[in-house]
Amino acid sequence: MSDFPEEPAIDLHSDVYFMQQALHEALKAYERGEVPVGAVIINEGRIIARGFNQVEMLKDATAHAEMLSLTAAQEAVGDWRLTDCELYVTKEPCPMCAGAMVHCRVRRVIFGCPSPKDGAAGGGFVNLLQQPALNHACDISHGVLADDCAALLRRFFQEARDKGNDLQRQQEDSGRLP
């Protein structure tokens, strides 16, 4: 046996760990009947903001997990510039959220599953996070816990379909189904 201490079971600074935290936020949305997307924002290795999709609860189409967490992070940092921050989100961001991330100058964006129809971070129809014409570009990592992130979304939409809920059709029409 080595005299060195064992590696920790969980690397608290790994992408997987923070994506698990984002998934935990997505579960909060799921439990409230919202499309299950969650986000966390990290600064210097610590979570400074969390958010989950609340479009139905707040009756606000802009209340995506990323937007809510960006607002909370700006409050925590005391600045609109999130230059030293990383944003983890369970699903590839939409154009609105990707635009907001560029405005806030987020350093890196890590998403779980891609969103082929409305994704705006390179997995979907456009990559707004890395547009040469804009004055900021975010680094991108993707595919972290992608299966878990997508499975939660699929379960939500399947249950909505089983209930004959209009929401599922609306979301499919607007391209939010991965």
Ligand SMILES: [Zn+2]
């Ligand atoms: Zn969005």
